[in-house]
Amino acid sequence: MCISVLQLFYSFFKSLVGKDVVVELKNDLSICGTLHSVDQYLNIKLTDISVTDPEKYPHMLSVKNCFIRGSVVRYVQLPADEVDTQLLQDAARKEALQQKQ
Amino acid sequence: MVLLRSVPPPTEGVRHEQGETTAVLDGKGLGTGTLYVAETRLSWFDGSGMGFSLEYPTISLHAISRDLSAYPQEHLYVMVNAKLNDEMQENAHDDEDEEDECEGITEIRFVPSDKAALESMFSAMCECQALHPDPDDEDSNGDFDGDEYDVEEAEAEHGQGDIPSFCTYEEGVSGLRAEGQATLQRLEGMLAQSVANTFHMAGVRTDETNGEFDDAVEVDAGSTVAGQFEDADIDH
Numbered sequence: 006m007c008i009s010v011l012q013l014f015y016s017f018f019k020s021l022v023g024k025d026v027v028v029e030l031k032n033d034l035s036i037c038g039t040l041h042s043v044d045q046y047l048n049i050k051l052t053d054i055s056v057t058d059p060e061k062y063p064h065m066l067s068v069k070n071c072f073i074r075g076s077v078v079r080y081v082q083l084p085a086d087e088v089d090t091q092l093l094q095d096a097a098r099k100e101a102l103q104q105k106q
Numbered sequence: 107m108v109l110l111r112s113v114p115p116p117t118e119g120v121r122h123e124q125g126e127t128t129a130v131l132d133g134k135g136l137g138t139g140t141l142y143v144a145e146t147r148l149s150w151f152d153g154s155g156m157g158f159s160l161e162y163p164t165i166s167l168h169a170i171s172r173d174l175s176a177y178p179q180e181h182l183y184v185m186v187n188a189k190l191n192d193e194m195q196e197n198a199h200d201d202e203d204e205e206d207e208c209e210g211i212t213e214i215r216f217v218p219s220d221k222a223a224l225e226s227m228f229s230a231m232c233e234c235q236a237l238h239p240d241p242d243d244e245d246s247n248g249d250f251d252g253d254e255y256d257v258e259e260a261e262a263e264h265g266q267g268d269i270p271s272f273c274t275y276e277e278g279v280s281g282l283r284a285e286g287q288a289t290l291q292r293l294e295g296m297l298a299q300s301v302a303n304t305f306h307m308a309g310v311r312t313d314e315t316n317g318e319f320d321d322a323v324e325v326d327a328g329s330t331v332a333g334q335f336e337d338a339d340i341d342h
Contacts, residue, residue, distance in 0.1 A: 016294050030166060032211050046239040067176030068183055071169035072232050076240035077187060
């Protein structure tokens with residue numbers, strides 16, 4: 006049984022629920038908020054959101070919580086001290102080895 | 107194709123139907139009609155046959171808007187990853203649209219007369235969005251040949267139907283097969299060592315499990331830094 010990279014990042018994002026993140030979409034909109042939940046497709050729900058460019062997207066100002074489709078996410082910016090990159094690299098490396106066996 | 111003007115409202119798989127709902131497309135009011143949140147597509151029709159449908163993969167995000175100082179009525183906000191103006195109206199480009207031109211997005215508001223329905227509308231859209239994952243996501247991550255991990259199949263086996271569930275904490279991954287769950291636990295065990303104390307992640311208990319399962323959980327960031335070297339020599 007193999008596990009995809011998607012599954013690895015699903016676990017990773019689950020561990021970040023409750024943290025403040027910035028989600029940058031492929032259409033250049035950036036949304037800052039608290040990670041409420043994530044699903045297997047990395048669809049993201051954020052709470053207490055704020056838009057980093059409100060002049061461009063004034064309609065978003067009135068929104069507190071949102072659901073973001075996983076496929077439109079370009080980046081998820083994380084606070085550096087919340088992420089153990091060493092561990093993530095190890096996990097990814099181990100899973101890659103696991104898949105080859 | 108985003109707009110399907112000639113397609114009638116869906117009759118099957120309608121998760122939520124909300125009448126007396128005004129549609130506002132990029133600031134232009136389209137009148138009052140009925141919103142259909144169906145498993146196949148999101149549709150709105152004004153009863154005289156005029157309306158539009160949206161495919162879920164084109165919906166970048168949706169949200170409930172409750173701040174009346176920003177917009178005078180509570181509504182469901184939907185951002186579509188496409189420009190719809192050409193199909194819908196003659197005067198496509200107002201001043202406010204010029205800012206969106208390069209991104210090619212459309213902002214739609216669905217304003218129901220019954221504001222209490224907003225939560226149901228939002229939830230129904232979340233569920234339907236989860237039914238339409240991008241096929242590219244699976245292909246781009248799959249460098250494996252044999253058994254492809256089918257999340258939906260795993261969910262179905264566990265009787266949760268075809269709705270992938272959002273994982274907040276204690277829920278979500280119970281539909282995994284035994285091997286998948288073991289792998290997930292191992293992954294999360296590795297992650298738990300870094301994040302330390304207070305997380306209870308989907309069946310994985312750390313030694314210092316916090317009894318609270320709220321979404322917002324405080325994490326001692328200091329322990330993250332200290333913890334990353336503790337198991338450096340452990341051969342998994």
